[in-house]
Amino acid sequence: MKLLLVAATEPEISPFIRHIAQNWKSPVANIYTNGNSEIHICLTGVGLVATTYAVTKALKIGQYDFVLQAGVGGSFDRSIELGQLVMVQSEEFGDLGAEDRNNYLDIFDMGLLQPNEHPFTDGKLDTPLHEIPFPFKLLTVSGLSINTVSGRESTIALRNQRFGAQVESMEGAALHYVCLQENIPFAQIRAISNYVEPRDKSKWKMKEAIIALNKWLIDFSSTL
Numbered sequence: 001m002k003l004l005l006v007a008a009t010e011p012e013i014s015p016f017i018r019h020i021a022q023n024w025k026s027p028v029a030n031i032y033t034n035g036n037s038e039i040h041i042c043l044t045g046v047g048l049v050a051t052t053y054a055v056t057k058a059l060k061i062g063q064y065d066f067v068l069q070a071g072v073g074g075s076f077d078r079s080i081e082l083g084q085l086v087m088v089q090s091e092e093f094g095d096l097g098a099e100d101r102n103n104y105l106d107i108f109d110m111g112l113l114q115p116n117e118h119p120f121t122d123g124k125l126d127t128p129l130h131e132i133p134f135p136f137k138l139l140t141v142s143g144l145s146i147n148t149v150s151g152r153e154s155t156i157a158l159r160n161q162r163f164g165a166q167v168e169s170m171e172g173a174a175l176h177y178v179c180l181q182e183n184i185p186f187a188q189i190r191a192i193s194n195y196v197e198p199r200d201k202s203k204w205k206m207k208e209a210i211i212a213l214n215k216w217l218i219d220f221s222s223t224l
């Protein structure tokens with residue numbers, strides 16, 4: 001199995017990198033091998049543009065069996081606990097569109113794209129679940145990707161009502177879009193660091209989310 005592990009920032013997966021650096025061989029920087037298994041680390045930078053660029057470039061250079069995006073994220077859904085791990089099965093672009101007075105129009109409403117035009121299905125970027133090489137113990141959720149984090153009551157209400165997604169990130173849809181276009185199996189795992197609410201970082205559980213995410217990554221790598 002040759003895996004491309006994608007993360008926006010190094011701190012999100014640094015415990016995993018430390019683990020693998022100690023337990024696997026590293027013939028080249030950011031590449032780790034163990035028998036027939038190979039993990040390449042791709043740190044993209046934050047956001048949809050940076051992720052699209054970095055993942056597309058990585059897929060041009062290397063051939064991978066699977067792409068895994070790992071990171072933290074916010075949750076609209078209060079039944080998901082802070083620190084909980086989820087697999088984001090479907091993605092939407094949350095701020096690619098137009099404002100029309102008090103309404104928001106997405107690219108489908110605007111007639112710029114058809115909802116079932118590849119790589120979209122009903123306007124969403126779905127993960128083909130049968131291609132995932134790990135058991136389904138994680139909660140499967142819907143995701144929204146944005147350039148500007150939802151942090152104002154009116155934005156949160158509008159995005160909630162318009163999309164009804166359970167979680168939010170700044171990169172997920174880019175990963176889904178590129179991998180669906182390139183026809184390569186992928187999954188997006190997020191640990192919930194905060195609820196989507198008016199910005200208050202004192203309530204965030206970033207440390208707990210990173211610990212949970214990295215524990216899962218270490219367990220997953222031991223199954224490869």
Ligand SMILES: O=C(O)c1cccc(C(=O)CC[C@H]2O[C@@H](n3cnc4c(=O)[nH]cnc43)[C@H](O)[C@@H]2O)c1
Pocket residue numbers: 008009046047071072073074075149150168169170171193194195196199201
């Ligand atoms: O300072 C802020 O307001 C702030 C807001 C969101 C994220 C950050 C980070 O430092 C982490 C960047 C990373 O985290 C993901 N993330 C985490 N929570 C959310 C969220 O509620 N909405 C969107 N993205 C979130 C994101 O994917 C970034 O890569 C700081």
